[in-house]
Amino acid sequence: TNIFKETTLAQVAGCLHYSGASKSLEDFEEAIRLGVAEQWHGRS
Template identity: 70%
Template sequence: MKVTRLSSKGQIIIPKALRAAHNWEAGQEFTAVDVGDGILLKPKKPFPEKTLAQVAGCLKYRGQPKSLDEIEDAIRQGVMEQWHDRVDTRE
């Protein structure tokens, strides 16, 4: 754990090792979140958050629309494959 200090101008220096580990450079913007006994600094996302309705249709799909059951089956299969791969790497 690194120790840093609040300046008279309200600035805090993020230690170089942490900046390097997260690829943060001068000018990086953060949001400050009050978490009760401290704050959480989160790097600001390059694009504003969008809702599904705002982005639905931006990627064209050619083919028969999938049913909700087909989508859920595909998700279930993907989860099982990831779980299986994780178990195999631990053995």
């Protein structure tokens, strides 16, 4: 069973607003790299 009421993208898209400079693919990749490194704490 689903505990959440069904919604459409139009109903929730307002929470996606972002104001600021656009992020490049390189920005995303660097953020992912840092996040993975942070989770692994130097483990391989």
